[in-house]
Amino acid sequence: MPARYSLRPFYITFSYIGMAGWVFSMIFHTRDFNFTEKLDYFAAGASVLYGLYYTPVRIFRLDQKKPPVKQTLLRLWTITCVLLYIAHVSYLTLWRWDYIYNMAANVAAGVVQYILWSCFSVQRYRKLGKPWAAWPGLIVASVVMAMSLELLDFPPLSGMMDAHSLWHLGTVGPTYWWYK
Numbered sequence: 798m799p800a801r802y803s804l805r806p807f808y809i810t811f812s813y814i815g816m817a818g819w820v821f822s823m824i825f826h827t828r829d830f831n832f833t834e835k836l837d838y839f840a841a842g843a844s845v846l847y848g849l850y851y852t853p854v855r856i857f858r859l860d861q862k863k864p865p866v867k868q869t870l871l872r873l874w875t876i877t878c879v880l881l882y883i884a885h886v887s888y889l890t891l892w893r894w895d896y897i898y899n900m901a902a903n904v905a906a907g908v909v910q911y912i913l914w915s916c917f918s919v920q921r922y923r924k925l926g927k928p929w930a931a932w933p934g935l936i937v938a939s940v941v942m943a944m945s946l947e948l949l950d951f952p953p954l955s956g957m958m959d960a961h962s963l964w965h966l967g968t969v970g971p972t973y974w975w976y977k
């Protein structure tokens with residue numbers, strides 16, 4: 798990725814938040830304590846919210862300097878997302894550790910970005926007719942399929958493999974594909 802490409806810092810931040818999310822997730826799934834659970838949930842929340850933040854930046858190219866209204870929109874959108882994250886963490890820390898709310902918040906943030914990416918993909922594919930133009934939409938569809946494991950939970954198979962472990966496994970492929 799060229800150093801002068803203006804979306805580069807967004808992709809780099811995206812990858813760091815993603816790495817933090819998966820590292821904290823690994824730690825939590827090997828050592829299940831109050832503290833490790835919070836780290837996992839907050840990092841996962843940050844990663845979903847960053848995805849939501851980044852999507853309109855890429856689709857509407859809010860990283861561009863012209864017209865100047867894009868910079869204003871980018872600032873407003875950044876502040877909105879930072880405040881949303883602070884509100885989310887504050888609610889879970891100071892008010893109530895609420896699993897249902899946490900899941901609902903992540904699913905809502907996820908669904909909005911998936912809809913945006915799907916519309917973007919359809920539009921680009923129609924315009925360019927290239928298979929890779931449809932990739933974001935297909936990746937989103939595969940993540941949604943993996944995510945359905947989170948919502949349609951079942952007891953562990955052979956007492957070992959539960960829906961959540963399969964969800965983690967199911968995110969490996971789309972992540973690799975996404976970075977391509």
Ligand SMILES: [Zn+2]
Binds near residue numbers: 822826961965
């Ligand atoms: Zn997990």
